[in-house]
Amino acid sequence: MAKEKGKSKIGWFGLTLISTVVVVLTASSIFFFNLFPFDVQSFFTSDKQTTEEEDSGIASEETMEDVEQVQETVGKEHQDIGKFVSSKHDLYNETTGYGGIGDLDWDKQIEQAEHIEVTLEDKIPSVKNQTLKNDLTNVRELADQTMENKDTDNVRELHRMFHDLDIALNSYNGSDKIWNVTETLKEDVQKVPK
Numbered sequence: 001m002a003k004e005k006g007k008s009k010i011g012w013f014g015l016t017l018i019s020t021v022v023v024v025l026t027a028s029s030i031f032f033f034n035l036f037p038f039d040v041q042s043f044f045t046s047d048k049q050t051t052e053e054e055d056s057g058i059a060s061e062e063t064m065e066d067v068e069q070v071q072e073t074v075g076k077e078h079q080d081i082g083k084f085v086s087s088k089h090d091l092y093n094e095t096t097g098y099g100g101i102g103d104l105d106w107d108k109q110i111e112q113a114e115h116i117e118v119t120l121e122d123k124i125p126s127v128k129n130q131t132l133k134n135d136l137t138n139v140r141e142l143a144d145q146t147m148e149n150k151d152t153d154n155v156r157e158l159h160r161m162f163h164d165l166d167i168a169l170n171s172y173n174g175s176d177k178i179w180n181v182t183e184t185l186k187e188d189v190q191k192v193p194k
Contacts (some may be wrong), residue, residue: 074131074169078127078132080123081123081127084123086166088112089163092155092163095112096155096156096159101155101156104155109146110146114143117144120137121140123136129184131183135165139158139162142154142157142161143158157181161179161181163175164181164182168182168185169184
């Protein structure tokens with residue numbers, strides 16, 4: 001490099017090299033963060049906060065005993081509803097789980113919401129348990145809102161409701177997490193002394 005009055009000249013080659021490096025780093029960063037969703041909030045929440053939030057929904061042994069009681073009563077009385085709930089829960093696990101909620105196929109979500117609405121319209125009148133009937137009515141309303149608004153929060157809530165109902169009606173054991181978004185499980189969780 002040539003020096004002029006105590007200053008160094010970078011020259012056209014140096015400027016080109018620096019510009020190329022900056023452009024490549026910027027493009028790589030944009031590509032990386034679009035490919036792998038990055039949660040900025042995780043830097044501002046402590047590990048203790050995150051762990052407490054995650055643990056708050058994990059069912060205790062006592063809660064699981066209550067859930068088993070619901071499975072033995074409400075679940076056995078409504079096996080056809082249980083099969084429907086299980087199939088929809090599987091669908092939502094596939095389409096929204098592991099970060100899929102950020103990249104929804106809205107045509108598929110609308111199609112599923114229509115199927116939920118039509119199926120529950122036929123099944124709700126035959127449900128004997130009032131709390132389950134209320135939950136299924138809420139699911140149907142969420143499906144209707146999903147078709148109207150294409151709102152990600154509605155899809156997330158549908159997934160959580162099917163998750164909790166799958167635990168309540170079936171022997172779903174894919175997760176110990178209970179979201180407490182259904183009346184069917186809320187009643188039993190509230191009965192448990194803390």
